[in-house]
Amino acid sequence: AQRVTQPEKLLSVFKGAPVELKCNYSYSGSPELFWYVQYSRQRLQLLLRHISRESIKGFTADLNKGETSFHLKKPFAQEEDSAMYYCALRPAGTALIFGKGTTLSVSS
Amino acid sequence: DTGVSQDPRHKITKRGQNVTFRCDPISEHNRLYWYRQTLGQGPEFLTYFQNEAQLEKSRLLSDRFSAERPKGSFSTLEIQRTEQGDSAMYLCASSLIQGAVSWEKLFFGSGTQLSVL
Numbered sequence: 001a002q003r004v005t006q007p008e009k010l011l012s013v014f015k016g017a018p019v020e021l022k023c024n025y026s027y028s029g030s031p032e033l034f035w036y037v038q039y040s041r042q043r044l045q046l047l048l049r050h051i052s053r054e055s056i057k058g059f060t061a062d063l064n065k066g067e068t069s070f071h072l073k074k075p076f077a078q079e080e081d082s083a084m085y086y087c088a089l090r091p092a093g094t095a096l097i098f099g100k101g102t103t104l105s106v107s108s
Numbered sequence: 109d110t111g112v113s114q115d116p117r118h119k120i121t122k123r124g125q126n127v128t129f130r131c132d133p134i135s136e137h138n139r140l141y142w143y144r145q146t147l148g149q150g151p152e153f154l155t156y157f158q159n160e161a162q163l164e165k166s167r168l169l170s171d172r173f174s175a176e177r178p179k180g181s182f183s184t185l186e187i188q189r190t191e192q193g194d195s196a197m198y199l200c201a202s203s204l205i206q207g208a209v210s211w212e213k214l215f216f217g218s219g220t221q222l223s224v225l
Contacts, residue, residue, distance in 0.1 A: 004150075036214075043111070044151070044199070044216040051211065086150050094164060095141060096214065098150030 002027050004089045004099035012105045013077050021072040021102050023061075023087030032090040033070040035061055036098070039083045047072075047085070057081070077106045110134060112217035114200050120223045121190055128186045129220045133202030140183050141214065142175055143199040144168070151199055157183060158205070190224045197221050 003026040013019055025031055035047040048056045050063045050070060061072045070087060084103050088096040113132045121127050133140050139158050143151035154173070155165045159180035172190075177183040187194055198221075201214040 006150075009148075043218055044201075046213045049211070049213075088150075090212075095153040095156050096151075097153065098143075100148065100150045 002089065002091050002097055004087050004097055006085075006087055006099035006102050008102045009100070010103045010105065012107065015079055015106055015108045016076050019072075019074045019077045019081070019104065019106075021085050021087075021104065023070045023072065023099060025068050025070065025087075025089045027068075027089055027091055029092050031063070031065075031068075031070075033061070033063055034088045034090070034096065035059070035070075035072050036086045036088055037083050038086070044086070077104075079106050079108060082106045112200055112202050112215050114198075114217040114220050116220055117218065118221045118223075120225065122225050123192060124189055126186065126188045127190055127222065128184055129198055129200075129222075131183045131185070131200030131202075131217060133182070133200070134204075134215055137202035137204045137215070138180070139203045139205050139212075140177055141201040141203075142183070142185050143201065145197045145199055145219070146195075154185075187222075190222075192224050195222055195224045 005024045033050045037047040038044045059074045084101050086101045087099040090096050115130045141156040142154040145151045153166050154169050155175050157177040172188045175185045197219040199219045200217045203212050203214050
């Protein structure tokens with residue numbers, strides 16, 4: 001079955017601490033993976049996609065096919081990073097499948 | 109505002125009534141998606157269109173649900189004979205596909221919150 005698992009509902013860190021939001025996927029084909037983010041009172045929006053290997057707002061994510069993971073990382077968290085983060089998988093020829101999301105709370 | 113707009117923002121209805129939601133995508137976008145989200149869950153895919161063609165429907169989408177996108181512009185999602193289990197946030201998203209879908213970026217609307225009493 002095609003599935004995205006985000007094991008943590010809530011991740012609380014202090015400002016300046018490293019952040020790692022975990023995402024594991026289940027898919028037999030070649031995966032396309034994304035991270036979407038929803039800030040308070042804003043719409044869900046794309047943060048980054050694995051194919052572009054980009055860093056957005058200091059966040060990076062590396063696809064690890066051996067561990068079927070696509071963890072989101074940032075070396076130094078900022079208070080404005082507080083949001084709900086969703087990992088998403090696109091199986092070939094179909095729509096995005098989202099995980100349940102992880103709330104990141106960054107406090108000073 | 110040139111983003112995805114959804115109407116209404118909130119809908120309260122009684123069990124058994126029919127409801128219809130509207131989504132206006134970003135004007136040049138050729139794909140339009142409907143998702144449903146309940147508390148504590150991520151968005152769940154319902155259906156999507158490429159231009160006016162409905163290309164995929166989720167098994168979640170019972171016969172009581174129907175979606176249209178006439179002329180490949182706005183879309184409507186209708187739920188007939190609503191049930192309490194239909195209470196959720198209904199999200200619309202649009203995108204412009206040019207070439208490989210790997211680069212697809214979905215733009216979401218603010219959603220329609222449905223409460224079935």
